[in-house]
Amino acid sequence: MPIRNDRTRYGWLSIGLHWLVAATVIGLFALGLWMVDLGYYDPWYRTGPDIHRSIGILLFAVMLVRLLWRWLYPPPASLPTHQRWETLLAHLAHWALYLLLFVAMVSGYLISSADGSSVSVFGGFSVPSLTGHQSGLEDIAGDIHEVAVWSLIVLAGLHALAALKHHFLDRDDTLRRMLGLSPRHPTPSSPGESQ
Numbered sequence: 001m002p003i004r005n006d007r008t009r010y011g012w013l014s015i016g017l018h019w020l021v022a023a024t025v026i027g028l029f030a031l032g033l034w035m036v037d038l039g040y041y042d043p044w045y046r047t048g049p050d051i052h053r054s055i056g057i058l059l060f061a062v063m064l065v066r067l068l069w070r071w072l073y074p075p076p077a078s079l080p081t082h083q084r085w086e087t088l089l090a091h092l093a094h095w096a097l098y099l100l101l102f103v104a105m106v107s108g109y110l111i112s113s114a115d116g117s118s119v120s121v122f123g124g125f126s127v128p129s130l131t132g133h134q135s136g137l138e139d140i141a142g143d144i145h146e147v148a149v150w151s152l153i154v155l156a157g158l159h160a161l162a163a164l165k166h167h168f169l170d171r172d173d174t175l176r177r178m179l180g181l182s183p184r185h186p187t188p189s190s191p192g193e194s195q
Contacts, residue, residue, distance in 0.1 A: 001180055005073045014075065015180050017066045022156070024059050025101070028052060029153055053112050054122045060105045067098070081172050093159055100152040107148060110141035 004011040010018075035048035078087045112119050113129035114137035120126045131137060166174035173183045 005075055007077050009076055009177050010180070011073065012180065013069060014066075014073070015178060017062065017069065018178060021059065021062060021066065021101075024055060024062075025152065025156065028055055028059070029149060032149065049112075050120070050122075053108070053119050056105055056108050057119060057121045057127055060102075060109075063098070063101060063105070076177065079172050079174060081170065082174075090162070093155060093162075097152065097155055097159065100148050100155065104145060104148040104152055107141045107145035111138050111145060114138040114141060 001009075001012045001015075003013050005014050031048060031052050035044065035052065038045045038048060078090075082090075109119060109127070110131065113127075114131060114134050116129050116131075116133035118126040118128045163175045163178070166172050167176070171184070173181075176183060
């Protein structure tokens with residue numbers, strides 16, 4: 001499998017980035033749900049949020065790489081069996097996922113840096129506050145973060161259901177392409193597939 005996307009299939013870097021981001025988002029969501037119930041004297045009270053923030057900053061960098069790679073090597077064309085409305089919804093859903101992900105990451109960063117503090121990434125380096133101390137920003141960013149994260153999880157769930165629908169009901173190669181598998185039956189491509 002080549003590193004780059006072509007007109008009919010994803011390259012291994014796009015596939016790897018897709019699944020890395022998916023697993024990271026699920027992990028961060030689970031960690032976030034768990035840590036909101038931690039008590040002050042729980043040993044994970046500070047460690048959980050430190051891990052959450054560190055992974056969030058690294059995910060931001062990964063997403064910048066992913067968008068650059070997508071711009072340099074666009075995703076494969078839509079399968080010819082896809083209806084026009086399916087292709088349009090896929091495009092809208094993918095860009096909404098990207099938007100929600102960046103809103104979640106930026107708002108998460110603002111929660112931690114609204115008091116003027118930098119955000120340490122696993123103790124290796126720190127990302128400074130861009131706002132300085134801003135009273136009330138932490139609460140606003142927290143509300144935005146919560147809405148963005150839940151919206152992201154719901155939309156990602158619908159995205160996964162759509163992929164399963166294509167695989168099991170339509171029996172096309174939509175999911176197989178993102179798993180790096182060869183097609184069930186090779187078909188000519190048509191323009192418009194989104195990652």
